[in-house]
Amino acid sequence: MxxxxxxxxxxxxxxxxxxxxxxxxxxxxxxxxxxxxTPLGPVTGPVVVGRVAEIEELSEFKKPIRYCRVEVYETDDYEDMVAEGSDEPRERGIVCGATNFVEGDLVVVALPGAVLPGGFAISARKTYGRISDGMICSARELGLGDDHTGILVLPSGEASPGDDAVELLGLDDTIIELAxxxxxxxxxxxxxxxxxxxxxxxxxxRDAAAVDVPEAEGDAYRVRIEDREGCERFVARRITGVDPTAPTPWWVRRRLMLAGIRSISLAVDVTNYVMLETGQPMHAFDTPSLTGPIVVRRAHEGETLTTLDGVKRKLDPDDIVVADDSGAVSLAGVMGGESTEVRSDSTDILLEAAIWDPASIARAVRRHKLPSEAAKRFERTVDPKLPPHALERAARLLRDHADGSIQPGRTDEGAARPLAPVTMPISLPDRVAGIEYDRGVTVRRLTQIGCGIEVGSTDDGKPSVTVVPPSWRPDLVEPADLVEEVLRLEGYDTIPTELPKAPPGKGLTPAQRRRRTVARALAEEGYVEVLPFPFVSPTVWDDFGLPAEDSRRRTVTVLNPLESDRGELATTLLPALLDVLVRNVSRGTRDVALFNVGQVVLPKAQQVPVPSVGVADRPGAADLAALHAALPTQPTHVAVVLAGHRQRPGWWGPGEQANWADAVRAAEIVADAAGVELTVRKAELAPWHPGRCAQLLAGDVPVGYAGELHPKVVDALGLPKRTCAMELNLTSLPLADRRPAPSPSPYPPVLLDVALVVDEKVPAAEVATALHNGGGDLLEDLNLFDVFTGPQIGEGKRSLAYALRFRAQDRTLTLEEATAARDAAISTATERHGATLRA
CATH class of the missing domain: 3.30.56 (Phenylalanyl-tRNA Synthetase; Chain B, domain 1)
Structure with missing residues (x-):
């Protein structure tokens, strides 16, 4: 603001x-x-008020250009006038391109020698075939606002030619902008x-809303509130005989400009001014345009409304509207309707001030993408006792400046709900802050913010205060809120900053250390960690090709999401991670490898209501147990996505494209860092490609999947071709309390290769497991380095070539021992999978 x-x-x-x-x-x-x-200006030199005496239209140019004769007085002119015995002003010729003023209007003139904001110096110069002896200024050129659509025209009677415009316009003021x-x-x-x-x-x-409100003599207009949840109070006041040609006083226009609001007409300007002054948004109806009584209700299915911006909007049944017999005439708390707007000839005006449900207004603003100054205030709640006072202030402004007649009636439907009193020990702020405040500080500070105070005592005889919050502070609902008020008004800087001593022998938990180790291991392999948006759209599950019964579709819905189309907490890390991948690719990055370690939210089959726990004391064991029981399961997952080249091409070679094996390797990196072993098994699960998907198991427990994404998923999400992904449940991995240091053998290895022919449906990982089991302790490592198919192998067969490394811990291994271990490994593979040694 x-x-x-x-x-x-x-x-x-x-x-x-x-x-x-x-x-x-x-x-x-x-x-x-x-x-x-932001200080206004600076403006230096002669800037004065002038009267437009004559306007000559220069028609020989492509755009509107006017040569104006402007009457101005200057300091030196007054001396000349006295010497000459004349009181006639001097005219200056000024070229101007604006057309929003006429002869006789008062304007602001920067004379030669003046310097306007931004260091814009004014001098006499020839332009468009004329000598322009100064400049007629707009509001933006004077630093009063952003409006540059026309010249700043001053109301007649509030200034005279020759007046100092710097003083008149208050150009020595300063603007403070607050969030x-x-x-x-x-x-x-x-x-x-x-x-x-x-x-x-x-x-x-001084209270800006301290306006005496006279007793109403009947209703100003018939009003019926059908939706009491959406509208707490509706107040209306009628003013007749308004002069539609009356200008807005300069002091009102100036303050609106400085607040960033454009002046429109006196009636509209008055409602905006009172809104800024008191905090109560209002709306002005053209009374003759209303048909029948006003009804406050929710919109009907399929109902439409043309708002003041000329847009015909389809209303939602959740929208609160102000309606008459013709239908909706205003989108409550957001924007009025075109059919009942105050026009240039309106003389009978109905002013309305209401209290709307903040959540409903916030949803309407986001639904219709229609932010407004009124909605900003209703979203944050408005004082429910304010409407009669704000209306009376606005009505009197229209009476004083537009010759309006305030009708004796006032409609006041609904009432302000009283706020519940809050009781707390009077010493609670002292205990929370850790300092002893002066006697009476708590009562004095709470009284300052408008609270009603009653001093009493607790059951054990200690002093306490019962506080009735003022109507404009519905956020004061418990002792902690009152403590915060006392502390902030006394100054947070008065609270001592003393860090508590950390107890010895404590640090990161094993789970925290594992998480950091996993993240570091992936980063060392070239993956980049990202923190994506944790919310997803329900349509993403269709893009993933998940069946209707898939458990990942059952999510937790956010009541007030940051984005209306992403209102669910993710059950998997992949949607958000793939969004980041798409964003990076769209910005020109072709080779991408990303990872994220974060929590997912898995709702329970039976949802338990969340209990309300106070903050006056530490929750007990039963309260904590109830809170934990109400929360959904939130395991920690780790996921990677990669696309493009795993090894970039260059003068050294064509590079290597990332594939499903790299996604599996990422899972193995995570497992090595976590100190566990993974078993890789062929699987089928959306959104992965059914022929290029691996299930990851820790022991017999499935913990994740890795592989290449399905082509349909790639097309639906706009991903690069052959995009790969891996997701693993880090919480499900057994937590290794001790990780023994490796003890490498000092003796040389024996390297042997073996090529086995197996059925093409046998996974290579299962053949590797059989070789490991058969090779025993002497088989230190093996690596699949070639896969071959062809007529030489046979129909439905493939050849898997492995490099085996044998080594003993206590001696140099002989070739005979290594060969025997290799034969044992081959024998096991033959027994389990029918493998034969390729000739």
């Missing part, structure tokens, strides 16, 4: 003059985030921010 310093300090009852930096520091001290402090967090909706207004400043500076403040 952007606020000018002059507007803020107007609501502080103090003679002290604070700089913008002091105010920004005060905001930071009470926990508000200051994004930027308002969702829990502090009250701070989205001058009213709330001034209250925070008053607390931070320990001064009294």
């Amino acid at each position: 952007r606020v000018p310093v002059s507007w803020l300090t107007e609501h502080l009852e103090t003679d002290e003059r604070y700089t913008a930096e002091q105010l920004a520091d005060a905001f930071v001290r009470v926990g508000l985030e200051v994004e930027e402090v 308002i967090t969702p829990d502090r909706g009250y701070a989205f207004s001058i009213r709330g921010l001034a209250r925070e400043l008053a607390c931070a500076l320990d001064v009294a403040g």
Whole structure:
């Protein structure tokens, strides 16, 4: 939110003059985030108010160009006028391309010698065949805002030619921009921010909503609230006889511009101004355009509404709407409808101020992609006692500046729900902060923020306070919230920073050490760790080709997702990891190897409701057990995806394409780092290719899959061809408490090769296992280095060539011993898989 310093300090009852930096520091001290402090200008030199006396249209150019005669006075002119006995102004000729002003309008003129924001110096110069003796300025050129659609035209009667525009426009002001967090909706207004400043500076403040609200004499308009959950309160006030040609006062326009809101018309500007001042968004209806009573309800199926931006929108049954007999006329809390907007000839206006359900407004904004200043405030909650006061303030502004007549009736449907009182020991803030505050600090600080206080005692006789939160603070619901208020207003910097002593003998758990070891091992093999978005879209399971009964489709839905189309917690790491792969490939990276170690969320068959546990004391064993029972299972997985070349091509050779074997090798790297052995078995599971998919087992327990993705999955997700992936349940791997150091043999190895002919359906991994078992302790290692098929081998057969390495720990192995071990290995493979030695 952007606020000018002059507007803020107007609501502080103090003679002290604070700089913008002091105010920004005060905001930071009470926990508000200051994004930027921006002084207006600087503007130097003669910048004055001028009256347009004559306009000459220069039609010989392709775009609209005007030569204007502008009446201005200058300091030297006044001296000349006195000497000459004349009070006639001097005219200056100025070339201007804007067309939003007419003869007689008051404009801001930068005369030669002036320097505008950005170091833009003004001088007399010839352009478009005329001498332009100055410049007629827009709001953006003066640093008042971003509006550059036309010249800044001042209301008549509020300035005179020759007035100092720097002083009139307040160009010596400063803008403070703050980021308002969702829990502090009250701070989205001058009213709330001034209250925070008053607390931070320990001064009294003025309530911008302190407007006397007279008793209503009947209803202003018939209103019926059908959806009490969506609309807590609806207040309406009617003003007739409004002058539609009345200009918006300059002080209102200026503050709207500095806040980043464009001036539209007096009626609309007044609602926006009061919204910024009090925090209560409002809407103005053209009363004659309404037909029948107003009804607040949810939208009907298939109902449409053309909003003020001219877009016809299809409404959702979850949308809250304001309707009349003709149907929906406003998307509640977001944007009004075109059929009842206040037009340039509207004289009868119905002002509305309501309290809407924050969650419903937030969903509507995201659903229709229609953010607005009003919705920002309703999403963060609005003071439910505020609508009558804000309406009265707006109605009086229209009465004073548009000659409107405030009708005696006021509609007030619904009521503000009282907030529950909160009781806490009066010393609780001291105990939490670890310091002893002065006597009375807790009561004084809670009173400052508007709480009602009643001092009492606990059951054991110790002093306590019962606090009734003010209507604008629905976030104060338990003692911890009150403690936070006391601590932040006293200053977080007053809390001592003393780190607790770490108990000796503790460090990372075995599971944490294993996770780090696995990540380091993959990184050393060339994989890059990424932290992808943990939420997925339900459509991804169709892209993966998962059957309807697949357990991975059963997910946990997020109630308020960051992205509406990704509202489920992932049951596998692959969707998010493949998203990252696609993003990298789209940006020109062709050879990609990524990994992620993270948790997945697996819901239980029977969902247990989550219990509500307070924060006043440490939860007991029963509370913790109930919380853990309600949580879904969240095992840690490790996954890799790779595409492109495993070995890049270059002058040294053509390189090597990544394939399913590299995905299996990644699983073996993880297993080696974790200190376990994996068994690889042929398998079929979506989204992997049925002929290039391996199941990974630790002992007899399946722990993951690896291989090449199915071509249909590759096409559906836009992946590079032959993309491979591996995912392994790290939690399911047995945790090795001790990992003995390797003891390599000092004796030389004996290297022998063997080629076995087996049925082509026999997995190479099972043949390798048979060779390992038959070779005994002397077989140190084996490696598959060739696979051959052809007529020489026979129909349905293939040749698997293995390099065997034999070695003894206590002696130099003889060739006879190595040959005997090799023959034993071949014999075992023959018994299990019918392998024959290839000639």
